[in-house]
Amino acid sequence: MKTNLGPRNCLYPMPTTLVGATVDGKPNFITIAHVGIATPGMITLGMGKTHYSNAGIREHGVFSVNIPSEELLEKTDCCGLVSGREIDKASLFSIFYGELDRAPLIEECPVNMECRLVKTVEFPTHDLFIGEIVATHCDEEVVEGGVVDFALVKPMLFVMNDRSYWRLGDRFAQAWSAGMELRKRLKASD
Amino acid sequence: MKTNLGPRNCLYPMPTTLVGATVDGKPNFITIAHVGIATPGMITLGMGKTHYSNAGIREHGVFSVNIPSEELLEKTDCCGLVSGREIDKASLFSIFYGELDRAPLIEECPVNMECRLVKTVEFPTHDLFIGEIVATHCDEEVVEGGVVDFALVKPMLFVMNDRSYWRLGDRFAQAWSAGMELRKRLKASD
Numbered sequence: 001m002k003t004n005l006g007p008r009n010c011l012y013p014m015p016t017t018l019v020g021a022t023v024d025g026k027p028n029f030i031t032i033a034h035v036g037i038a039t040p041g042m043i044t045l046g047m048g049k050t051h052y053s054n055a056g057i058r059e060h061g062v063f064s065v066n067i068p069s070e071e072l073l074e075k076t077d078c079c080g081l082v083s084g085r086e087i088d089k090a091s092l093f094s095i096f097y098g099e100l101d102r103a104p105l106i107e108e109c110p111v112n113m114e115c116r117l118v119k120t121v122e123f124p125t126h127d128l129f130i131g132e133i134v135a136t137h138c139d140e141e142v143v144e145g146g147v148v149d150f151a152l153v154k155p156m157l158f159v160m161n162d163r164s165y166w167r168l169g170d171r172f173a174q175a176w177s178a179g180m181e182l183r184k185r186l187k188a189s190d
Numbered sequence: 191m192k193t194n195l196g197p198r199n200c201l202y203p204m205p206t207t208l209v210g211a212t213v214d215g216k217p218n219f220i221t222i223a224h225v226g227i228a229t230p231g232m233i234t235l236g237m238g239k240t241h242y243s244n245a246g247i248r249e250h251g252v253f254s255v256n257i258p259s260e261e262l263l264e265k266t267d268c269c270g271l272v273s274g275r276e277i278d279k280a281s282l283f284s285i286f287y288g289e290l291d292r293a294p295l296i297e298e299c300p301v302n303m304e305c306r307l308v309k310t311v312e313f314p315t316h317d318l319f320i321g322e323i324v325a326t327h328c329d330e331e332v333v334e335g336g337v338v339d340f341a342l343v344k345p346m347l348f349v350m351n352d353r354s355y356w357r358l359g360d361r362f363a364q365a366w367s368a369g370m371e372l373r374k375r376l377k378a379s380d
Contacts, residue, residue: 006211150351
């Protein structure tokens with residue numbers, strides 16, 4: 001039996017990220033889980049206009065997306081609870097830079113992406129920043145066979161509905177493979 | 191030690207969805223995990239322009255986002271392997287409609303969102319469809335205390351890097367809470 005919850009966003013879980021930007025000349029980080037993938041090489045950030053970081057992303061046209069592991073729970077959650085206007089959040093982390101000198105990266109996060117802003121879509125309350133990934137840095141320990149193994153990253157998955165963080169479970173199937181037999185049957189019966 | 195993987199998208203895992211549209215007058219579904227959240231009430235879909243469904247979303251200005259559970263693995267993966275130009279994928283599911291009569295919903299998926307297209311951002315190879323959620327239907331069995339419990343949904347989480355589906359793990363912390371003590375300490379020391 002279906003129930004209508006009204007217009008409730010249930011596109012969860014989403015990966016929790018720490019977005020880095022240079023604001024008022026200094027590195028700042030904000031916790032954002034309202035993210036997305038626009039194209040294979042482009043990332044979206046849905047950020048409320050009241051945030052301190054938005055002006056820095058607009059000014060310099062770059063940002064970083066850092067993926068914290070669950071060991072960074074306290075610091076990651078804190079970066080969503082306090083504004084860079086009040087607190088120097090960069091002091092919580094060791095910072096490094098890659099190719100974009102205004103996109104601060106967090107050493108303690110196992111995955112770090114540098115992005116160049118390609119488009120900003122404005123809504124009344126939010127900016128949707130769309131960035132192209134320029135370079136991706138990872139801890140060597142989370143890379144297996146040339147690709148990131150997310151079991152080793154231990155990301156914090158976010159669900160807004162009950163304001164919770166979840167662990168990633170186990171890898172249980174291969175994509176573009178699990179449905180191949182059914183595809184054959186459908187094509188044969190067509 | 192960090193390693194530079196080049197511009198590799200590592201914003202994973204993402205929730206695997208079945209996107210519904212009316213194409214050439216008939217319901218069709220396509221598997222999309224390159225999704226996102228633009229604002230609390232708006233969803234993004236990053237869809238390659240070669241897909242059959244894009245024209246239907248543009249024509250009618252509506253689409254649905256259905257979240258399959260892992261029990262729908264074979265059908266969900268198959269819907270990403272074959273085009274609606276070749277096969278009637280709607281026959282794989284029981285379909286129902288809510289408020290938008292061109293946004294087909296899948297009965298077997300525990301969560302169904304109806305969306306009205308509010309903006310399309312075009313890239314050379316992809317359309318980024320941004321839709322406002324109009325109504326969300328759920329199986330009563332996955333709702334706990336008025337909100338969706340994702341442990342009961344059993345979503346298929348997608349990682350492109352190794353083309354894999356993952357289970358959701360356990361809920362391990364509360365957001366806007368786990369970092370509250372650290373926030374207090376930072377503010378006190380400021």
